[in-house]
Amino acid sequence: MQSPILKESQSGFPSDARPMPQELLSPQLQSERLTLRAPETADAHAIAHLANNINVASKLSRMPHPYTVADAANFIARVASGAMGKCVYAVTRTDNRAFLGGCALEETDGGRGLEIGYWLGEPYWNRGFATEAAQTLIDHGFHTFDADYIDGRCRVMNTASRRVLQKCGFQFQGTGMASSLALGGRVAVEWFRLDRKTWDSLRHWGGAR
Numbered sequence: 001m002q003s004p005i006l007k008e009s010q011s012g013f014p015s016d017a018r019p020m021p022q023e024l025l026s027p028q029l030q031s032e033r034l035t036l037r038a039p040e041t042a043d044a045h046a047i048a049h050l051a052n053n054i055n056v057a058s059k060l061s062r063m064p065h066p067y068t069v070a071d072a073a074n075f076i077a078r079v080a081s082g083a084m085g086k087c088v089y090a091v092t093r094t095d096n097r098a099f100l101g102g103c104a105l106e107e108t109d110g111g112r113g114l115e116i117g118y119w120l121g122e123p124y125w126n127r128g129f130a131t132e133a134a135q136t137l138i139d140h141g142f143h144t145f146d147a148d149y150i151d152g153r154c155r156v157m158n159t160a161s162r163r164v165l166q167k168c169g170f171q172f173q174g175t176g177m178a179s180s181l182a183l184g185g186r187v188a189v190e191w192f193r194l195d196r197k198t199w200d201s202l203r204h205w206g207g208a209r
């Protein structure tokens with residue numbers, strides 16, 4: 001199966017996305033409510049339960065539909081092998097350890113850029129979890145990698161994802177087409193970018209360090 005995370009290589013924009021260097025093993029990340037950690041074998045049923053939803057799959061380029069426990073187990077094994085890079089995270093709640101969804105960063109443009117992707121199970125939408133996860137991952141990305149920018153892409157009709165990118169400081173760059181495995185065709189997408197200087201400026205706005 002393919003990654004359930006929307007990435008540039010699915011968007012129709014030129015890409016040389018490749019896995020993260022093995023030595024850059026992703027540490028567990030914490031935010032106010034969330035723990036971002038490596039996907040585990042025990043997540044397979046939760047992943048399949050939440051990912052097997054056309055309202056999720058139709059917003060992502062490479063998520064198959066229907067999505068089975070075997071797909072999830074294969075995905076977890078590929079992440080563990082390093083085949084998908086080392087910045088692929090399960091998004092979980094810290095208080096009850098519930099699996100909510102996934103997010104990832106992938107190097108592009110020979111390491112000059114990163115591409116962010118994320119998805120959450122529908123029961124967890126509209127509670128700020130994706131924004132919290134994305135901001136945590138973005139901070140990790142800019143602190144860990146030398147990338148000048150992080151790109152994000154969403155379908156034109158994906159108001160929620162566009163809003164997540166806006167709340168993270170991304171700026172509109174253009175439009176294009178991307179393939180959709182679940183829909184079996186190509187869809188219109190918008191391309192956003194957060195450059196390092198803008199991220200740094202937003203982080204320090206108001207004197208916060």
Ligand SMILES: CC(C)(COP(=O)(O)OP(=O)(O)OC[C@H]1O[C@@H](n2cnc3c(N)ncnc32)[C@H](O)[C@@H]1OP(=O)(O)O)[C@@H](O)C(=O)NCCC(=O)NCCS
Pocket residue numbers: 006055056057059060118119120121124125126127128129130131132153154155158159160161163164
């Ligand atoms: C996109 C997605 C990750 C957002 O997750 P989320 O946890 O609900 O996001 P947040 O709660 O952090 O923010 C969502 C924002 O979109 C807004 N929003 C959601 N649906 C909306 C709609 N139909 N119209 C207008 N605004 C909408 C919310 O109000 C919120 O904005 P606000 O904080 O300014 O009120 C989630 O919907 C999802 O997983 N969708 C399927 C997969 C997907 O689209 N992944 C991204 C691919 S690019």
